[in-house]
Amino acid sequence: MGKLFGGRIEPECLYCAFGRPGRDGIMILCQKHGVVAPHYSCWKFSYDPLKRVPKKARRLPQFSPEDFKL
Structure with a gap:
């Protein structure tokens, strides 16, 4: 696994090279195991x-000039 998003990436079909999102946007279409x-x-x-x-x-929170006065 790469260090791009941390040292340990939990395996999920969502990030797999063999999967792609289905039409419903929830399920994954896997080349190896189907849906x-x-x-x-x-x-x-x-x-x-x-x-x-x-x-x-x-x-970011919005600050006013009064927030920086002593």
Whole structure:
């Protein structure tokens, strides 16, 4: 597994090179096992870092000039 998203990536079909999203957007179409759940994994798992979707950035709080006065 790569260090791109940490030292240990849990195997999931969602990130596998053999899987792709189904039409419903939930299930994964696996080349090896057919339709599977996104968090399923098998011994053929091959990590594809390009399938990872980064988490959305948190929204920063809004500050006013009064917040910086002593």
